[in-house]
Amino acid sequence: xxPGSEAVSAPPVLSVRDLVKRFPGVLANDSISLDAMPGxxxxxxxxxGAGKSTLVKCIYGFYRRDSGELLIDGExxxxxxxxxxxxxxxxxxFQTLTLIPALSVVENVAxxxxxxxxxxxxxxxxxxxxxxxxxxxxxxxxxxxxxDLSIGQQQKAELLKLLLSxxxxxxxxxxxxxxxxxxxxxFFQVLKRLVDDGLSVILITHKLNEVLECxxxxxVLRQGRVAGQVERTDATETGLVRLMFDRDLTIAPxxxxxxxxxxxxxxxxxxxxxxxxxxxxxxxxxxxxxxRPWEIVGVAGVSGNGQKELGELILGSAPxxxxxxxxxGEDFTRRSIGDVRRAGVAYIPExxxxxxxxxxxxxxxxxxxxxxxxxxxxxxxxxxxxxxxSDTELTWERLGFRVxxxxxxxxxxxxxxxxxxxxxxLSHEPRLIxxxxxxxxxxxxxxxxxxxxxxQARDQGAGVLLISEDLEELSEYSDRMVVMHAGRIVGDFxxxxxxxxxxxxxxxxxQFAYG
Amino acid sequence: MSKLALLGVLSSAVFSxxxxxxxxxxxxxxxxxxxxxxxxxxxxxxxxxTGFAVTSLTGNPYLGVLAAVIAGGLMNMILGYLVxxxxxxxxxxxxxLMFFGFGLSALIGKGFVGAKIVGxxxxxxxxxxxxxxxxxxxxxxxxxxxLAVPVxxxxxxxxxxxxxxxxxxxxxxxxxxAFASGRNPRLIRFQALWLGGALAxxxxxxLSIAYAMNWTEYxxxxxxxxxxxxxxxxxxxxxxxxxxxxxxxxxxxxxxxLQSSGIQVSPFLLSTIPYVLTLVVLMAWGSRRRMAAPAGLxxxxxxxE
Ligand SMILES: Nc1ncnc2c1ncn2[C@@H]1O[C@H](COP(=O)(O)OP(=O)(O)OP(=O)(O)O)[C@@H](O)[C@H]1O
Ligand SMILES: [Mg+2]
Numbered sequence: 013x014x015p016g017s018e019a020v021s022a023p024p025v026l027s028v029r030d031l032v033k034r035f036p037g038v039l040a041n042d043s044i045s046l047d048a049m050p051g052x053x054x055x056x057x058x059x060x061g062a063g064k065s066t067l068v069k070c071i072y073g074f075y076r077r078d079s080g081e082l083l084i085d086g087e088x089x090x091x092x093x094x095x096x097x098x099x100x101x102x103x104x105x106f107q108t109l110t111l112i113p114a115l116s117v118v119e120n121v122a123x124x125x126x127x128x129x130x131x132x133x134x135x136x137x138x139x140x141x142x143x144x145x146x147x148x149x150x151x152x153x154x155x156x157x158x159x160d161l162s163i164g165q166q167q168k169a170e171l172l173k174l175l176l177s178x179x180x181x182x183x184x185x186x187x188x189x190x191x192x193x194x195x196x197x198x199f200f201q202v203l204k205r206l207v208d209d210g211l212s213v214i215l216i217t218h219k220l221n222e223v224l225e226c227x228x229x230x231x232v233l234r235q236g237r238v239a240g241q242v243e244r245t246d247a248t249e250t251g252l253v254r255l256m257f258d259r260d261l262t263i264a265p266x267x268x269x270x271x272x273x274x275x276x277x278x279x280x281x282x283x284x285x286x287x288x289x290x291x292x293x294x295x296x297x298x299x300x301x302x303x304r305p306w307e308i309v310g311v312a313g314v315s316g317n318g319q320k321e322l323g324e325l326i327l328g329s330a331p332x333x334x335x336x337x338x339x340x341g342e343d344f345t346r347r348s349i350g351d352v353r354r355a356g357v358a359y360i361p362e363x364x365x366x367x368x369x370x371x372x373x374x375x376x377x378x379x380x381x382x383x384x385x386x387x388x389x390x391x392x393x394x395x396x397x398x399x400x401x402s403d404t405e406l407t408w409e410r411l412g413f414r415v416x417x418x419x420x421x422x423x424x425x426x427x428x429x430x431x432x433x434x435x436x437x438l439s440h441e442p443r444l445i446x447x448x449x450x451x452x453x454x455x456x457x458x459x460x461x462x463x464x465x466x467x468q469a470r471d472q473g474a475g476v477l478l479i480s481e482d483l484e485e486l487s488e489y490s491d492r493m494v495v496m497h498a499g500r501i502v503g504d505f506x507x508x509x510x511x512x513x514x515x516x517x518x519x520x521x522x523q524f525a526y527g
Numbered sequence: 528m529s530k531l532a533l534l535g536v537l538s539s540a541v542f543s544x545x546x547x548x549x550x551x552x553x554x555x556x557x558x559x560x561x562x563x564x565x566x567x568x569x570x571x572x573x574x575x576x577t578g579f580a581v582t583s584l585t586g587n588p589y590l591g592v593l594a595a596v597i598a599g600g601l602m603n604m605i606l607g608y609l610v611x612x613x614x615x616x617x618x619x620x621x622x623x624l625m626f627f628g629f630g631l632s633a634l635i636g637k638g639f640v641g642a643k644i645v646g647x648x649x650x651x652x653x654x655x656x657x658x659x660x661x662x663x664x665x666x667x668x669x670x671x672x673x674l675a676v677p678v679x680x681x682x683x684x685x686x687x688x689x690x691x692x693x694x695x696x697x698x699x700x701x702x703x704x705a706f707a708s709g710r711n712p713r714l715i716r717f718q719a720l721w722l723g724g725a726l727a728x729x730x731x732x733x734l735s736i737a738y739a740m741n742w743t744e745y746x747x748x749x750x751x752x753x754x755x756x757x758x759x760x761x762x763x764x765x766x767x768x769x770x771x772x773x774x775x776x777x778x779x780x781x782x783x784x785l786q787s788s789g790i791q792v793s794p795f796l797l798s799t800i801p802y803v804l805t806l807v808v809l810m811a812w813g814s815r816r817r818m819a820a821p822a823g824l825x826x827x828x829x830x831x832e
Contacts, residue, residue: 093711094707094708094709110703110707110708112696112701112704113822123693123704123708128690128693129690131689131690132693
């Protein structure tokens with residue numbers, strides 16, 4: 013784009029000129045230019061690992077760029093740290109949440125307030141949070157410790173944090189990733205109101221419908237370069253996909269479960285199971301759940317109603333204090349996580365960076381940590397890294413995406429991290445797969461690949477528990493659906509017979525309020 | 528056993544408990560910012576000797592306390608340079624600091640062994656004037672003792688109610704997040720180390736200028752390490768540290784009492800009571816989720832890429 017070509021009235025709030033950022037072995041941003049105009053939503057698209065997060069972190073001063081210029085209101089400006097970015101009115105929501113688990117929600121919010129007084133009045137901030145949450149339908153208990161919140165609640169806290177700090181330019185790195193569809197709607201309404209007041213937004217997302225709905229201009233990155241810039245009025249979904257991946261996508265239709273009456277014992281059988289939730293965590297009560305082989309069971313529910321705890325109960329990281337848990341026909345109520353995993357349970361948790369990988373180990377090492385017995389040689393004195401590598405290669409080939417194997421997990425892009433966890437969990441033929449927010453952070457292509465892999469596992473006889481807030485995903489992929497509310501299972505349907513309104517009513521628990 | 532002996536033991540427990548509390552508070556502040564200072568013992572020794580030397584030279588115990596505070600802060604700056612700027616391992620650097628402190632304090636205190644000083648004045652506990660003179664003389668404490676609990680409350684307030692404290696805790700949990708919020712993790716760690724060193728300095732000064740009123744080599748006798756254990760015991764919380772310091776010095780007093788009561792148990796065994804107690808409490812509390820250490824404790828902050 014020609015600099016200044018559109019500056020008819022006000023100059024861009026922020027212009028990036030020829031920004032270059034290199035990591036050891038990767039050219040993450042190769043001479044990128046873009047403008048963010050006042051009162052405009054500028055969407056940034058690109059496949060996983062294209063360099064979107066790196067670009068905005070350079071703008072925010074979190075990374076130091078190697079070369080290139082930043083202009084604010086047309087003036088060349090140096091931004092060397094987030095401190096300087098914030099003092100110039102730039103706010104950012106990171107892709108990996110920047111909430112501190114040991115602090116409460118208010119404390120996390122206070123931490124990011126630009127004009128926090130030396131002796132902050134947390135009560136006042138909490139009250140502000142509550143009114144904001146009330147107004148925008150983003151309700152989170154301000155005094156809860158973040159570690160007790162589900163990922164969806166954390167995402168809401170993150171958004172509230174930024175709404176309260178009132179910046180001029182807002183950078184949002186996949187803000188809606190783990191929000192339920194109705195919450196996304198609410199969020200975009202909030203955003204529209206803010207933009208009408210003159211706020212500029214740079215929005216990174218993988219959801220093309222969101223982009224087409226609310227962006228004014230769209231920049232597509234591919235392998236660290238600008239692949240194209242389009243106005244929304246000229247944009248189409250296929251056009252954007254072609255810019256992102258340099259080819260068209262073919263999507264195979266979803267097959268339904270073929271097994272009529274599955275032989276063999278259920279892969280999972282919970283009977284009147286209870287857990288005790290510490291702090292603000294949900295306690296599960298009276299859980300009765302059966303998953304058979306050749307079956308995908310969807311779990312619908314608003315985040316924070318016990319989905320996370322359900323996964324932990326099955327894996328064994330949350331003890332079953334009452335009732336029984338049977339896996340593959342055997343009693344596992346008191347067995348260890350190791351036993352559960354060895355029996356063939358795969359777990360894709362909602363927050364992979366915190367719950368599934370060690371950020372300071374490489375991708376390959378992380379691929380091996382759940383299978384150390386399988387790969388150990390000489391009685392555990394050494395690990396067969398070649399086998400790990402070739403197994404990993406095979407899985408990636410099967411899934412149709414790959415992740416740089418020798419990078420530290422913490423330096424992976426958000427989507428690549430999710431890809432790595434999916435690849436690890438779906439290799440070694442699991443018999444029961446628990447997947448929370450499976451497509452969290454994935455680009456369109458990988459979303460299809462990941463879902464196809466899940467269906468394939470089901471067609472080979474695995475049972476799948478698919479936890480999601482996206483009812484479309486659930487009704488398309490699950491064979492049966494249960495609804496969770498306040499730590500209980502409040503509904504159980506065959507997907508084919510499910511009435512979406514009924515599911516929605518159960519999810520929000522309105523039968524408790526009115527019935 | 529006489530009531531007098533009992534009172535004497537309790538009184539000495541209060542004196543050693545105050546030093547312990549200051550040292551523990553100092554360690555809490557630096558650990559909250561993510562830095563374990565295993566060199567605390569050395570920091571205490573250097574401040575004790577410096578404070579004593581300055582008091583002896585000037586005749587002013589308040590100047591002595593001030594000197595000890597500065598010495599403590601400076602000692603921690605050495606650690607800060609190693610672990611923050613040079614990104615050295617915290618545990619190894621802390622141990623090196625400790626041995627450095629042993630040597631330096633011996634050097635500073637060499638000319639002052641056996642010197643007589645005017646210590647910090649002792650003020651009677653209000654209401655103790657009616658007691659017999661001998662008893663009343665045991666109930667006279669210096670100003671640092673009276674200040675110990677208020678200081679603990681002030682540190683709690685600083686850490687949990689102020690912007691700076693929020694920043695310190697954020698840096699201790701996740702330096703990257705603190706950086707993203709517009710803070711400078713390195714600067715905050717230095718500030719916390721300085722404050723921690725200053726508090727340890729008060730503890731050291733209290734030991735030599737107010738309690739013992741003399742200087743002997745290695746007079747802290749492990750106090751710094753007990754303080755480090757008490758930090759865990761008190762869940763990195765200044766108010767629990769008061770209880771911890773009381774409990775520990777109470778246990779010391781109790782075992783001294785047992786020894787003097789002529790009980791038929793080896794004194795070596797008795798003197799382990801306070802440490803056994805510490806272990807028991809650590810075991811009982813160790814499994815609680817709420818008492819997790821700051822998540823960034825011991826980690827090097829790499830800075831931006
Ligand atoms: N700290 C780092 N060290 C080394 N390489 C890094 C680091 N951060 C990012 N990279 C690499 O830079 C490239 C771009 O990553 P980036 O996070 O910007 O991708 P992204 O476009 O945000 O992808 P996603 O949609 O998956 O979030 C990736 O190849 C990634 O592995
Ligand atoms: Mg990203």
